Amino acid sequence: MPALRQYLRHWMRPRRTSAIAEACLIGLVAALSAVLLKAGSGWFGAMRVHQSNLFPAWILLPSFGLTFGYLSGLLVERLAPEASGSGIPHVKAVLANAATDISWRTAGVKLLASTLAIGSGLTIGRQGPTVHIGAALAAQFSRWVPTSPDHRRQMIAAGAGAGLAAAFNAPITGVLFVVEELLRDLSSLTLGTAILASFIGAVVSRILGGRSLDLSLVLTAHSTSFSLIELPFFLLLGILAGLLGSLFHRGIIASLKFYRQLHVSLSLRIALAGLISGIAIALLPPTFRDNSGLREFLITGDASLELAAIAFVAQFILTLVAFGSGAPGGLFAPSLIIGSALGYLVGLTETQLLGIGSPATYALAGMGAFFSVVSKVPITAIAIVFEMTTDFNLVLPLMIGSVTAYLIAERLAPGSLYDKILQLNGINLESAATPKGFLAELTAEDVMQRRVETLGAQMMLDEAVQAFSRSHHRGFPVVDNSKLVGIITQTDLAKIRDRPLPGDTPISEVMTPQPVTVSPHATLAHVLYLLDRYQLSRLPVVENRRMVGIITRADIIRVEADKLNGETEQTGPRPEPSYIVYQTRSPSTGRGRILVPIANPQTAELLLQMAAAIARDRDYELECIQVILVSRRSSPAETSVQTGKSRKLLRQAEVIAKKQKIPVHTQIRVAHDTAQAILETIKEQHIDILLMGWKGNTITPGRIFGNVVDTLIRQAPCDVVLVKFGEESGVGRGGFPNPPVRESEFRIPNYDRWLVPMAGGPNAKVAIKLLPPLVSLGEEPEIHLCQVFESKEAKPDLSVLQQAIRYLVKYRQLSGKVTAVPVVSSSVADGLINLVKSEDFDVVVLGASREGMLQNAIKGNIPAQIANRVDSTVILVRGEIDSK
Numbered sequence: 001m002p003a004l005r006q007y008l009r010h011w012m013r014p015r016r017t018s019a020i021a022e023a024c025l026i027g028l029v030a031a032l033s034a035v036l037l038k039a040g041s042g043w044f045g046a047m048r049v050h051q052s053n054l055f056p057a058w059i060l061l062p063s064f065g066l067t068f069g070y071l072s073g074l075l076v077e078r079l080a081p082e083a084s085g086s087g088i089p090h091v092k093a094v095l096a097n098a099a100t101d102i103s104w105r106t107a108g109v110k111l112l113a114s115t116l117a118i119g120s121g122l123t124i125g126r127q128g129p130t131v132h133i134g135a136a137l138a139a140q141f142s143r144w145v146p147t148s149p150d151h152r153r154q155m156i157a158a159g160a161g162a163g164l165a166a167a168f169n170a171p172i173t174g175v176l177f178v179v180e181e182l183l184r185d186l187s188s189l190t191l192g193t194a195i196l197a198s199f200i201g202a203v204v205s206r207i208l209g210g211r212s213l214d215l216s217l218v219l220t221a222h223s224t225s226f227s228l229i230e231l232p233f234f235l236l237l238g239i240l241a242g243l244l245g246s247l248f249h250r251g252i253i254a255s256l257k258f259y260r261q262l263h264v265s266l267s268l269r270i271a272l273a274g275l276i277s278g279i280a281i282a283l284l285p286p287t288f289r290d291n292s293g294l295r296e297f298l299i300t301g302d303a304s305l306e307l308a309a310i311a312f313v314a315q316f317i318l319t320l321v322a323f324g325s326g327a328p329g330g331l332f333a334p335s336l337i338i339g340s341a342l343g344y345l346v347g348l349t350e351t352q353l354l355g356i357g358s359p360a361t362y363a364l365a366g367m368g369a370f371f372s373v374v375s376k377v378p379i380t381a382i383a384i385v386f387e388m389t390t391d392f393n394l395v396l397p398l399m400i401g402s403v404t405a406y407l408i409a410e411r412l413a414p415g416s417l418y419d420k421i422l423q424l425n426g427i428n429l430e431s432a433a434t435p436k437g438f439l440a441e442l443t444a445e446d447v448m449q450r451r452v453e454t455l456g457a458q459m460m461l462d463e464a465v466q467a468f469s470r471s472h473h474r475g476f477p478v479v480d481n482s483k484l485v486g487i488i489t490q491t492d493l494a495k496i497r498d499r500p501l502p503g504d505t506p507i508s509e510v511m512t513p514q515p516v517t518v519s520p521h522a523t524l525a526h527v528l529y530l531l532d533r534y535q536l537s538r539l540p541v542v543e544n545r546r547m548v549g550i551i552t553r554a555d556i557i558r559v560e561a562d563k564l565n566g567e568t569e570q571t572g573p574r575p576e577p578s579y580i581v582y583q584t585r586s587p588s589t590g591r592g593r594i595l596v597p598i599a600n601p602q603t604a605e606l607l608l609q610m611a612a613a614i615a616r617d618r619d620y621e622l623e624c625i626q627v628i629l630v631s632r633r634s635s636p637a638e639t640s641v642q643t644g645k646s647r648k649l650l651r652q653a654e655v656i657a658k659k660q661k662i663p664v665h666t667q668i669r670v671a672h673d674t675a676q677a678i679l680e681t682i683k684e685q686h687i688d689i690l691l692m693g694w695k696g697n698t699i700t701p702g703r704i705f706g707n708v709v710d711t712l713i714r715q716a717p718c719d720v721v722l723v724k725f726g727e728e729s730g731v732g733r734g735g736f737p738n739p740p741v742r743e744s745e746f747r748i749p750n751y752d753r754w755l756v757p758m759a760g761g762p763n764a765k766v767a768i769k770l771l772p773p774l775v776s777l778g779e780e781p782e783i784h785l786c787q788v789f790e791s792k793e794a795k796p797d798l799s800v801l802q803q804a805i806r807y808l809v810k811y812r813q814l815s816g817k818v819t820a821v822p823v824v825s826s827s828v829a830d831g832l833i834n835l836v837k838s839e840d841f842d843v844v845v846l847g848a849s850r851e852g853m854l855q856n857a858i859k860g861n862i863p864a865q866i867a868n869r870v871d872s873t874v875i876l877v878r879g880e881i882d883s884k
Helices: 002-011 018-054 057-079 088-095 104-119 127-144 149-168 171-182 188-208 228-261 266-283 291-299 305-324 332-354 359-375 378-389 392-412 417-424 434-441 461-470 490-495 524-533 553-564 601-618 644-660 674-685 707-715 762-775 799-811 828-839 853-859 862-869
Strands: 475-480 483-489 538-543 546-552 579-584 593-597 621-629 664-671 689-693 719-724 753-757 782-789 817-824 843-846 873-878
Touching: 018 057, 018 104, 018 127, 018 149, 018 188, 057 104, 057 266, 088 127, 088 149, 088 171, 088 417, 104 127, 127 149, 127 332, 149 171, 149 188, 149 378, 171 188, 171 378, 228 305, 228 332, 228 359, 228 392, 228 417, 266 305, 305 332, 332 359, 359 378, 359 392, 359 417, 378 392, 461 475, 461 490, 475 546, 483 490, 483 538, 483 546, 524 538, 524 553, 546 553, 579 644, 593 601, 593 674, 601 621, 601 644, 601 689, 601 719, 601 762, 621 644, 621 674, 644 664, 664 674, 674 689, 674 707, 689 707, 707 719, 753 762, 753 828, 762 799, 762 843, 762 873, 782 799, 782 828, 799 817, 817 828, 828 862, 843 862, 862 873
Parallel strands: 593 621, 593 689, 621 664, 689 719, 753 782, 753 843, 782 817, 843 873
Antiparallel strands: 475 483, 538 546, 579 664, 719 873
């Protein structure tokens, strides 16, 4: 039995390949429901029309509307309140993870109630309910065959698309509706499942609906035409559709609000709408008793101008009356009829004025234009009419009318009608989607713990028991040649108590093979699904069978708490606070503090000399820190460390500070993360300037300066000064130290020729203010302020350079030589690099950028290129971050 359960668990895991079978099955079920709704509402409607010819229409039609409208509302009210209305807003809410749900009960009630409502004569369509039914059946199927939340959403969307495709016999329309309105996602899984489900739905619907697979319909057997001279009339049609469609959009919302103010039950509201509709239709010509027949009557071009005008007004008003009541029906079919009537009116007017054109062409273009306004899906609107007619003459008129109408409607009535309906029901899709957005943004790779304790597959049972006794973990991944082969938990060990095994038994005989795993790129939504589905507390993260990390429920809860608290920078497992194991303090007599993290003995002297020069100039104190990293499995406060080498580095700082008569404070911190320890020190000691070394490049994917420096550039609130020492400083290319030298041989490099590129940004001012103390390290400093200009600039503007020169010479009374150097180059980075190499500058200070140093640092364009391609010392300056 355990083996059988393990096999079933492995077999029922969600796979991408299983989506094909699921999509086909969903398409088939959606098509069957669409055919049933079409046949049921068609038969019931035909019976109503036939009876109205035998009995007085002014009695029968209102009676039908009142009676069956009431029954339809009663079914929805008693059995499935979520089945009211179009159903498309409800589907959108489900896909946005709002607090609502759909099931087979919803589908069944929707099918029966919509049949009664549409057949009773209410001016609503069956396409919206078909979308709702297809999505509900797909949702129920996803409960029977467990899938991840993302996979379930795509299956629900595929069911909705299949329902629409089956209703209109238009598979492309079903796919476009999923992409444009429901999911707005172009991933391969979304497209694949939507295409399969929509194709199956349309094919089955055509076969069972009595049509062949030939897409040419008798409806448009007549010819359509289009000529350039008609272009203004199609633009006029688009404008009218946009204006009147916006009015219809607002009318729907007003109607819904009006019915709610009546404070009566849903069944009475639908009954009232059926009564009003029945009375109105009884007063209209007999053609209006069959809605689908009315649309065909307009498209075939047999209607008069008066009849088309009556059709437009009557359908416009009766749709508002019917839909506002909450009747289980959609707006697709009514909007197509209203649009065809509007287009027919424009077409007849054009024919009477110019004597050319086809009113039927305008009727079909009007269908697409009005549909695009109501549903706010212009691409779907174009595709739906084209698929219904397969007439290429309609493509350009459809595009002109639909796009024009959509653009106008977006100005007059912006936003989706379905979203506004949901807002009336108290559902805001943006706020409802927030948790989903958070869970979809982060992946397992962002949150997982990368350091994982594992056990070897050949380890003996006794050794495993000892490993459990020494650890707080309740389970260990089992690896063989770095590949995950199983997992062993305390539960596995407890099972062998009933059948004791020798201590030299390999744990491969006890472990759970083929454990549930997750890929590094899986979303947190998928990770949570797997944790809940299999009642697990942790999941191994595996890439090509290789163990790369582990993720637990606690990791996800922590990240979610960070989001709620506004802490978004750090997504990995949070390290514990650093711990001070050694410190020295001097009298606090300075006006500020410079923090100098010391890590490389080869560059420590140079960094401290620079920091001391700035501290002396500004009357600052020095705060020197050495960070000792420990494993995240150990607590910094409880880990024993050796501090001898660290203290030796810090003594250098004390010697230099004593010579310069500068207060110096030192400390050694034990930490999980260097950047975190430095940030904690900045906050605790109120640091004004962070000055640290940088090796000049990084091999870390996705990083510009490396993990530590990138984090400090983004988060350190103080001024940040990064120094990449040149080869003359005793540090090799790329930041790797040259062969070590004896302390007696150490010398300060010649820092006489300084280049400072400028563009007037805020960081340029910070760099200029730091320049006087820095250049004091040289014997005869020469400062060259430069600015890069494109060759097309006839007369370069040197005002920025001149202001900087005045500051250095007049206000700081800099004794060294200061000159302005305009550089002509199409590339800022290339121009500066060529200048540095040709003029042999000792130091390059980068503190200016048109985009700001921080933005450039993160993008890694100018500063990173220069620092990596020159042999001189490079100083990168980023001003303090505004905390407001």
